Amino acid sequence: MKVNKIVFEKIREEIKNQKEGIEFGGWLLIEGNEVYNIIFSNKEQSGGHVKLDPKDVLRLNPDERKHVKGWWHRHPIQGPSQIDRNQTYDLTMLWGECRMLILQPNNKIVDWHVIKAEDIIDGNEYAYVKEKKEWGLHE
Numbered sequence: 409m410k411v412n413k414i415v416f417e418k419i420r421e422e423i424k425n426q427k428e429g430i431e432f433g434g435w436l437l438i439e440g441n442e443v444y445n446i447i448f449s450n451k452e453q454s455g456g457h458v459k460l461d462p463k464d465v466l467r468l469n470p471d472e473r474k475h476v477k478g479w480w481h482r483h484p485i486q487g488p489s490q491i492d493r494n495q496t497y498d499l500t501m502l503w504g505e506c507r508m509l510i511l512q513p514n515n516k517i518v519d520w521h522v523i524k525a526e527d528i529i530d531g532n533e534y535a536y537v538k539e540k541k542e543w544g545l546h547e
Contacts, residue, residue, distance in 0.1 A: 409507065409521050409539060411443040418446050419480075419511065426482070431458035433481025435465055436507055437472060443507060446480065456484055478507030486512050488520070496522050500535035516542050 415436075426432045430453050437445040447468070451461035458481050465476050479499065483489070488496075488510055500506040500522045510518040519541040526533050 409441050409443070409519070409541075411509070411519070412445070415443050415446050418448075422448055423482070429455050429484065431456065431482055431484065433458045433460055433479060435460065435476045436478030436480055436509065437475040438477045438507055439475050443478065443509070444475075447476075458482075477503050477505060478509070480509035480511070482511040484513065486514065488518060496520060497535040500524050501533065505538075506535075516544055518542050 422432065432448065432450050432453055434446050434448040434450075436443045437447065447464055449460040449464040450458060452459035460479060460481075465473060468476070479495070481492075483492075488508065492508065492510065496506050496508045501524060505521070505523045508518075508520040508522065512518060519539075520537055521539040522535050523538045524533055524535055
């Protein structure tokens with residue numbers, strides 16, 4: 409999985425528009441193996457929480473909307489919180505897969521690709537992390 413350079417440029421630009429220490433985030437548009445765009449969506453923001461607005465996804469044209477398969481946000485702590493994990497697992501169960509990017513205070517980005525699978529013994533569906541990466545925002 410890769411992230412288009414334009415996505416990082418948009419994140420760096422949006423950082424300038426946001427207050428320091430306040431979380432902000434958005435929806436990721438993914439095609440094939442690449443995050444190719446980001447839609448910023450901040451319904452509620454604080455120093456420890458951001459709520460994305462699903463209506464921002466509905467405002468996209470249907471061709472773009474089908475590519476929303478991930479989310480991202482700036483985070484006040486290192487690594488994903490339990491809320492982040494739960495949100496990503498829930499979206500994975502809805503979409504079949506989900507990509508989560510988190511900009512941490514050290515300017516490193518956590519990148520998770522989570523997919524839905526089925527237990528071969530009992531047939532129950534579950535989400536699991538297929539791939540984890542971390543890199544600098546300026547790489």
